[in-house]
Amino acid sequence: MEYELRVIVEKVSVTSQEVIQRDTLKVYDIAPPASILELGLRHEEQISLLEKVQNSLLAAQSKLIDTGYDRCPRCGQKLNKRGFTKSKFHAVFTDHKVGIQKHKCTNPECNWQSTPSTAYVFGTSIHxxxxxxxxxxxxxxxxxxxxxxxxxxxxxxxxxxxxxxxxxxxxxxxxxxxxxxxEPAAVVEDGLSTPELILQADGGHIPTKDKDKRSFEALYAVAYRPENIIPLDNHHRQIENKSCAVSAKDDGLSTMKIYTLNAARKQGMTEETQVTALADGAQNCWTVILSLAPHCNSLLCILDWFHIAMRFQNVRGAEDDAFKETLEGVKWKLWHGKSDEALKKLKLLMTNITDSKKRLKLKKLYNYLENNQAYLVNYEERDQQGLSYTSQVAESHIDTIINDRYKRTKKMQWTHDGAHxxxxxxxxxxxxxxxxxxxxxxxxxxxxxx
Known part of the structure; x- marks a missing residue:
């Protein structure tokens, strides 16, 4: 073996460049690696080397730690140094003991002495x-x-x-x-405001510790400018820049309203902005959205097509084969902005379904559309004009923000504040x-x- 590799730490005088202290942390043999496992350092070896480097730096820094003691806090007399005490310090990947200077009062009647620690000096022992x-x-x-x-x-x-x-x-x-x-969002500066803004609101359920309930709902809203919707391919888009609001507080939506207003303002909403808001039809989502009305120029609320399509998908097995075409006709009329005709057609379809379970599914669809009729628009027209009418581009947010953390870990139950x-x-x-x-x-x- 012709060479070896040494990892050395040197303490050097800044003025004279004289090496005051030199420590060899590790010596590595340089040999041909027999496999990829021998190429470079293994995971454990990297952590071990990092620990040695940290210890060298901490040994030098610890001597310079100011504990804040100039005089005895009890009697005001001078203090003497009394060696060092080891205190815990938790770095990102390693744990250490840091030596911190101790002091003792020179007054024999007082006899006070310090017990310094990283937590006392810095407020915490965790980096x-x-x-x-x-x-x-x-x-x-x-x-x-x-x-x-x-x-x-x-x-x-x-x-x-x-x-x-x-x-x-x-x-x-x-x-x-x-x-x-x-805290209120900063006032939008001139040139940073946006004439148009899109806001989408939805909710997800979280398992609760409340013995009388199975879950409670958290609300989520995302605000973004139309120009920040970036196409990934022919079928997928993503929001490049956005602001979020999310709350699980049980406070009558007051926190969620403040968060949503701040999120919209972060994206440049002013009293001159036209806001297009999409939701799944839940009343709490509309309540939050409508709270923006006094803060913008106009507010267009739309029952988003993504959730409408999901509702139709859920009842596809409810109709007999003879009525499938009728149900598709209902959906077609909704797509073209003919909500009155769609509801009449759907109501007629219900009367011709004899199975009570199937009729109930259609009834739920009818109630959903009727309750949200004020938010139904001409979706085909908006699609042709390239305007927003569906929340699908942001629908994954509910899974990302709420469901992945709360529904996938079914054993854990939450309080409103904990989840929030x-x-x-x-x-x-x-x-x-x-x-x-x-x-x-x-x-x-x-x-x-x-």
């Missing part, structure tokens, strides 16, 4: 980057799954990544964001705001918890 990762995992997965994921990243189990810790921190950070989201807090983080991740906003709420939650 914010680790807390950010814990919140992301806790918001996107079950808390136990988050614990497992984080332990896989670091190769071994870390008590700091316990699912209870993740749950508490995720809830604290979500609560901070929830409060921040109540987690949803705030999920909303920021979905709308690509988390990267810019995470630091302040994470720091507030860490210091508050300590």
């Amino acid at each position: 914010p980057d680790l807390a950010k990762l814990q919140c992301e995992q806790g918001a996107m997965y079950s808390f136990r799954k988050a614990e497992t994921n984080l332990n896989k990243m670091t190769v071994h189990r870390r008590p700091v990544n316990n699912h209870t810790n993740i749950k508490l921190l995720t809830n604290e950070v979500g609560a901070v964001i929830a409060q921040e989201n109540l 807090n987690v949803l705030q983080i999920r909303g920021l991740v979905e709308c690509n705001e988390w990267a810019d906003r995470w630091q302040a709420p994470v720091l507030r939650a860490l210091v508050g918890a300590a």
Whole structure:
């Protein structure tokens, strides 16, 4: 073997460039790799090397930590240094002990001495980057799954990544964001307002801890400009830039209304903006949407075609073969904006169905359309003009924001506040705001918890 590779850390004087201290962290043999497994460092080896580098840096930094003690806090006398105490510090992938200077009062009658720690000096022993990762995992997965994921990243189990810790921190950070989201959105500057805005609202159900109920509903809204709908291919589109509002609060929709208004304003809504709003027909969604009316120029509410089509799909087995054409005729009239004729045709169809179960399905469809008739439009005309009439482009948001976290983990039950807090983080991740906003709420939650 002709060469070896040494990983060395040097402490160097900035002025003279003299090497004050040199430590060899690791020595690697350089040999031909027999397989891909021997090419580079394995996962565990990378974590181990990172831990050694962190320890070297922490050893140098710890001597410079200011504990804030100039005089004895009890009697005001001078203090003497009394060695160092080891305190926990949890970095992103590794755990460490940091030596922090201790002090003792020079007054023999006082005899006060400090017991410094990273939590005392900095407000927390957890690095914010680790807390950010814990919140992301806790918001996107079950808390136990988050614990497992984080332990896989670091190769071994870390008590700091316990699912209870993740749950508490995720809830604290979500609560901070929830409060921040109540603050009024900044006034739209000249040139940044939008003449048109699209808003879509929907809801998803969350299992509840309430023994008298099976679930409660969380509402979600997304606001975006028409020009931000980007085609991916002939059949799929995505929203390039959007703002989200999501709430599970049981407060008569007041929080959701504020969040939705702020989301619309973030996208440039002013009193001159024409808003097109789409919903699935639920009254709570319309209530939230209609609350925007005083804040915009006009508000066009549309029962979106995606949910209409789903309703027709659900009753396709309700009609006899002889009436299939009639049902398609009802749908055709709705598509062409002839809602009165469609409802008459559907009502006539119900009277000719003898099976009570099939008639009930048609009755539900009829009631759904009748209750939302004020929001039925000429969908064919809007389609020809390239105008919005369906929420399909944003329908996956409900799965992403609510269903994936709450319905896929059926064993867990939630309170309104608990679900609401987690949803705030999920909303920021979905709308690509988390990267810019995470630091302040994470720091507030860490210091508050300590």
